[in-house]
Amino acid sequence: MSSNAQGSSGSAAQRHRVVIVGGGFGGLHAAKHLGASDYDVTLLDKRNFQLFQPLLYQVATGALTIGDIAIPQRVVLRKARNVTCLTATAYDIDTDHKVVRHEFGETPYDTLVVATGVKHHYFGKDEWRAFAPGLKTAEHAIEMRRKIFGAFERAEMTDDLKLRDELQTFVIVGAGPTGVELAGAIGELAQKVMVRDFRRIDSRESRVLLIEGAPQVLPAFDEKLRVAARRHLEALGVQVMTSTMVENVSAEGVRIRKGETTTEIRARTVLWAAGVRASLFGQILAERLGVPLDRGGRVRVEPDCSLPGHPDIFVIGDLARLTDARGREVPGLAPAAIQQGRYVATTLKRRAKRKTALKPFYYRDWGSMAVIGMNRAVGDLRAFKTTGTLAWFLWAFVHIRALIDGSQRVRVFVQWVWKYLTRHIGDRLVTGAPTSTKTLRAERLGDPPSMP
């Protein structure tokens, strides 16, 4: 029994309650590592599934289907009998009564772990969101896919050459890994994968523009890799526009500025891969506890991932701002969130056993990679830098290995091998309700009464 564990407010018979808000990489791994402990763990998430976000761009561009990269948390945690998964949107924390408030009521905690991540940030221009979807959720990926493949469908349909050009112009804002991967994938769709699929348009005439404010793509990567990434992108027909700012986004396209020159680009598909900002829970914690946030709304945490002055509240993953034991800023990446989730779980298990605290958290950096098109990647690994096909194989290996569920591993592997061998593609469905015949008739013909 862990009733003596720090922070327990229950009777000796009641187990220490850990509530984790957010079931992404950080929260899910914290829950998993608290499995088979004496803690009574509750994982709260808006959605009933965890998403393998690094592969979300492959869903948006039709290479994978959403079920390939998502899995219900309760399936992952099936054997962790002390962990309960609840699907509910949390909206407040009451630190006096030690409860998390959510849409269906409240859940009491003794220890709280907040892992709600980040969302897209439109540089304060929230009105751009309607025209330029980001890529953080399953719905985002399906929306992007609808935009991309819907644009090709419309282009094939229309006889208006100006409209056709606008439909065949794709603008990606932001050249971090997601932007680079999106641009590469769309370039490859247009230049290689879909070449024989249309009759009236030539998919190779599509324009893919990648817009980045910094002087180079992949600002966080090594110089040699940035050059290689740009070369790989340009080989797929992507126009890379660096040192270029986005001044406006609308239904018609974007206005960009490079130095003193402003240009309007007419495009029906604009995709957002630029800024992120902390989710609302950063502000909720700041408001309730007065903890400091950084400029991006992230919560500054102690070296053990707890909140200053609140050893019973931890913040992990993209929402946490932490300089680790080696003096390195912990980046907002899946491996960092996973490591923090494990770290906090271990910390709690040691507390329960009254062992000494762990050393401060430090991030084991195995490097980062970005894939460009079907079989090229750049990898900034600890031991070496790599580009090209070898990098792609490494990337594929690392990602398949990281997918939690065995069945998903097999499926993603089959998809990729198939894609590699045949250049076929997994899921290009434009879903969502299409225009109904009945509605169209009512609109165009005035709904003749004989139609039911």
Next chain:
Amino acid sequence: MSSNAQGSSGSAAQRHRVVIVGGGFGGLHAAKHLGASDYDVTLLDKRNFQLFQPLLYQVATGALTIGDIAIPQRVVLRKARNVTCLTATAYDIDTDHKVVRHEFGETPYDTLVVATGVKHHYFGKDEWRAFAPGLKTAEHAIEMRRKIFGAFERAEMTDDLKLRDELQTFVIVGAGPTGVELAGAIGELAQKVMVRDFRRIDSRESRVLLIEGAPQVLPAFDEKLRVAARRHLEALGVQVMTSTMVENVSAEGVRIRKGETTTEIRARTVLWAAGVRASLFGQILAERLGVPLDRGGRVRVEPDCSLPGHPDIFVIGDLARLTDARGREVPGLAPAAIQQGRYVATTLKRRAKRKTALKPFYYRDWGSMAVIGMNRAVGDLRAFKTTGTLAWFLWAFVHIRALIDGSQRVRVFVQWVWKYLTRHIGDRLVTGAPTSTKTLRAERLGDPPSMP
């Protein structure tokens, strides 16, 4: 050149135009078999993909993901260079000017093939649709999946025992193959697949009710198989209620009547697998051409699938009402639609070559099957009747063989084998926008101004 083909209105230089409305089994196979002919073929569909409808219930119940059973028509028809696929909703046919009107304009035809199928029919009670989704489209399957798995999530969340019971009650209306398959799959989820996934509820306490107006399930099947199907269903905990009418459907559940007894069943998930009715194009043809419809709104066609008095217009698939050359009513099944699509394509090719007309269409009936749970099925095949696991293997073989795309075959096969070996499950995601934290805060806390 086929400019002499019957019905051509163009000059000698212009190829004979065939327009196919609807890209399901019938339309897609007609287009495929007209590939590499001299016809200029256009396939019009609301959606850019064809759906393998017989497996849709597996998407609704989380065994497959939607990308597994859908494929863009233009990918299937990639090599058919004379076929153009257009994604647009058609809403009218002008037989004087020989054009199909659609949301983006009109497309002229010399020969027209209408293959728009059927939709759900709520016995004239369209208001039931909001509470009891059917299963004809990709969106329907995702909506059903959201209802089914969302109900289990809500049940795990709530402390209200009455609500929990309502959430754990699943009503399926109609015990044809789709209803039987749905009920079996949900029964299996509750009794076997999800048993260890919840902490507060016992999934085995769920009730699955299958309601059928006829005295037995699978009314179109052989007596022996009906008995076997019922036995298989009951082994999965499904309560089979035959000779039972549905009198009302609402957000709270259903009211049913058996003989003189009326019962209210409180259930949060009601699924519709009962009647179908012809799509609107039946009525459009009737209105424009005065052709006769049957009671279900289906179009009565000539023995060669053309319209009476209009040899340039064909109706195939579920929308067509046809007694075939052997005096047998052609059923609304995928194999019949495929055979009709091929038949019409062959008819047109023979016309182009001025060969004699084909013999009247007849349906080659290879039998029908229904699968119940993970590894049981009943098969009413021409040569023999079969039930149990052998029937399941046959069913799996037939369905995997019928999936058009090679990559999909491999994926579905991997999914099934995996499922069979591990009882894991493919895609139980509850998608669609969940409640947002921001909205909840605004609602419950009155949107404190410090929140962005």
